Amino acid sequence: MAKDNLTDTLLDVANLTVRFPVKSGTPFAKKQWLKAVDDVSFIIKRGETLALVGESGSGKTTTALAVARLVDTHAGSVDLNGHDFLALAGEELRTARTRLQFIFQDPYSSLNPRLTAEDIVREPLESLNASDKSNHNKIIDDLFEAVGLRPEQKKLFPHQFSGGQRQRIGIARAMATQPELIICDEPVSALDVAVQAQILNLLRKIQKERNLTYLFISHDLGVVQHMCDRIAVMYMGKIVEYADRLSLFNNPQHPYTAALISAVPSVDRERRSKFTPILIPGDTPDAINPPPGCRFSSRCPVAKPVCSESEPPLTANTDDHFVACHLVTDFGESPITFMRLSH
Amino acid sequence: MSALLEVKNLRIELDTRAGVAPVIDDLSFELQAGETLSFVGESGCGKSMTALGIMGLLPEKIGRIASGSICFDGEDITKACDERLREIRGNDISMIFQEPMTSLNPVFTIGEQIAEVLRRHQKLGKKAAWQSSVELLDAVRIPDPKRRASSYPHQLSGGQRQRVMIAIALACKPRILIADEPTTALDVTIQAQIFDLLQDLREQTGSAIIMITHDMGVVAEIAERMIVMYAGRMVEQGQVDHVLNHPRHPYTKGLIECVPHLLATLTEERLELTEVAGIVPSLAEFGQDACLFASRCNKVDQQCLQARPVEQHFDNHQVSACWHADKV
Numbered sequence: 001m002a003k004d005n006l007t008d009t010l011l012d013v014a015n016l017t018v019r020f021p022v023k024s025g026t027p028f029a030k031k032q033w034l035k036a037v038d039d040v041s042f043i044i045k046r047g048e049t050l051a052l053v054g055e056s057g058s059g060k061t062t063t064a065l066a067v068a069r070l071v072d073t074h075a076g077s078v079d080l081n082g083h084d085f086l087a088l089a090g091e092e093l094r095t096a097r098t099r100l101q102f103i104f105q106d107p108y109s110s111l112n113p114r115l116t117a118e119d120i121v122r123e124p125l126e127s128l129n130a131s132d133k134s135n136h137n138k139i140i141d142d143l144f145e146a147v148g149l150r151p152e153q154k155k156l157f158p159h160q161f162s163g164g165q166r167q168r169i170g171i172a173r174a175m176a177t178q179p180e181l182i183i184c185d186e187p188v189s190a191l192d193v194a195v196q197a198q199i200l201n202l203l204r205k206i207q208k209e210r211n212l213t214y215l216f217i218s219h220d221l222g223v224v225q226h227m228c229d230r231i232a233v234m235y236m237g238k239i240v241e242y243a244d245r246l247s248l249f250n251n252p253q254h255p256y257t258a259a260l261i262s263a264v265p266s267v268d269r270e271r272r273s274k275f276t277p278i279l280i281p282g283d284t285p286d287a288i289n290p291p292p293g294c295r296f297s298s299r300c301p302v303a304k305p306v307c308s309e310s311e312p313p314l315t316a317n318t319d320d321h322f323v324a325c326h327l328v329t330d331f332g333e334s335p336i337t338f339m340r341l342s343h
Numbered sequence: 344m345s346a347l348l349e350v351k352n353l354r355i356e357l358d359t360r361a362g363v364a365p366v367i368d369d370l371s372f373e374l375q376a377g378e379t380l381s382f383v384g385e386s387g388c389g390k391s392m393t394a395l396g397i398m399g400l401l402p403e404k405i406g407r408i409a410s411g412s413i414c415f416d417g418e419d420i421t422k423a424c425d426e427r428l429r430e431i432r433g434n435d436i437s438m439i440f441q442e443p444m445t446s447l448n449p450v451f452t453i454g455e456q457i458a459e460v461l462r463r464h465q466k467l468g469k470k471a472a473w474q475s476s477v478e479l480l481d482a483v484r485i486p487d488p489k490r491r492a493s494s495y496p497h498q499l500s501g502g503q504r505q506r507v508m509i510a511i512a513l514a515c516k517p518r519i520l521i522a523d524e525p526t527t528a529l530d531v532t533i534q535a536q537i538f539d540l541l542q543d544l545r546e547q548t549g550s551a552i553i554m555i556t557h558d559m560g561v562v563a564e565i566a567e568r569m570i571v572m573y574a575g576r577m578v579e580q581g582q583v584d585h586v587l588n589h590p591r592h593p594y595t596k597g598l599i600e601c602v603p604h605l606l607a608t609l610t611e612e613r614l615e616l617t618e619v620a621g622i623v624p625s626l627a628e629f630g631q632d633a634c635l636f637a638s639r640c641n642k643v644d645q646q647c648l649q650a651r652p653v654e655q656h657f658d659n660h661q662v663s664a665c666w667h668a669d670k671v
Contacts, residue, residue, distance in 0.1 A: 055531070162622050192386055193557055194597060194598065194622075198618050198620070201615055219530065219531070221605055222605050226616070227603075245609070250608060250609050262535075263534065263535035264531055264605050265534075266560050266564070266604055267560055267587055269584075270607040272564070275607075277535050279536060280532050283502055283503065
């Protein structure tokens, strides 16, 4: 990715590849690999939010886990604040982890049921922060206030909280070590819609107050549109489109992105009358044997022979709008534009 | 013209450790033939309970219809015997569940599971039922239906499993199809496929659809009328267009505004989402003589806390259970 504003770049991920061994039925068979993340590159600027979107199995969570070193990387590099995060080990890695924290999807299974809320938030402080212990109580009090929990709730256990409150504990825990980057993996998809709004507003508020940077993973394009500055769309382990928020939503160029956006049901009558949903047939193909050429070619409504012959590279067309499609013109005209206007 | 389904003053009670809780409290609505009606609300508001009540599938021993009636085509099915209910279920009224993986039997092929419905209700022979189930799989757009009919549920993707569920539900061309969050577990592109399929099938069979969802976008996309539920009570009812344009209940308004929607053209502006503070009350608080939404409402006053709101009817057939409906 372009490295023009090096000072501004907080996270620089280049050519990241993660693969998992696949068990085959027969012994002594050639080892097969599933490439969950295949040659993925992106940058996140300080204070910004990048969204990884895509359907289940597209590799968004695996990408995040690899960035946080929670799964092993096969190839590629992850640069956090100018330091190679993947090369760290031992004590260095432990210190570096304070700068990168995770908010998990499921607030029910990601909190230890045997610890009180206070102890859950204290855990990263004690295991990662070198700062002296006398400060910890003060830090915890501040965090509870920041995420909108009352002081008397510190002594309660996770099961005594509602889903939204548990996610607040998860957010407080992620903020405890004063990280620069927080990875939010579907932070609201397990919550009711009214509670979602509370958590989304909270995430934006603390981002502004503490100049946090988010890597935000979601399948909900409405939420992504609201939260993010730049968006990377993934399909079968590859980034197929990468652009800033307005450019991506108002001018999606990759047929998959266009289909994804058009498939979101909307309450906006103007939007419904203007765009007909682009239906893409079938399901995501088998990830062990992806189709030759462009991985979307088997479902693409506008695919041409060239699409199944060679894999399109992710290239910049206009204004930092990256897209991996043979059929998008050099001026960033999408092959699917004509389908978006119903009249 | 009388309605296909007429629910009057329905009250469903559930035994809890704290006592009896009315999970559905005085619910009345009508469903016309061929119409799509949507139930909306957060989890724990009684949407699924309504569906189970209509299907006669309330949890045995702990759940019961305490009062009210459910008239299907003139017959009160709350008074029907088990045998008659079995005749109606799957034949006249059928249901699609949220989780297609757990609703299919893992040890039978999908063709067998569809054929079972046809053999039971339409008294088809083994061969004819199998043949019909292949045709049904084709109708729900499963590729290569002949071969696929011999597959087991685990060999299908989530979207395909939900299609099988739809095939089972539609096997006897029911007059009412209840879909309980049919696409919540699926990706958006698959969701779009399923909705497209449901719309097509509705046109072919003329079934009325009750769509249970929490997504206002889904309501706007496929339903004609909607009912908003909160804590076991109907809070608003009306034509989808009317309700979305001008919600008459603070809860409906909150539900619409708290979601970041995709709009026709996106602009730089991103306003704070409207929050509906707090959460749905627990079952123990259901059934009070007060507005149950009062604790989360910004228009609350003394009256709201003292008496259950009376339904207010508007000229466009919109109904709102709020003391301040005309000011919302």
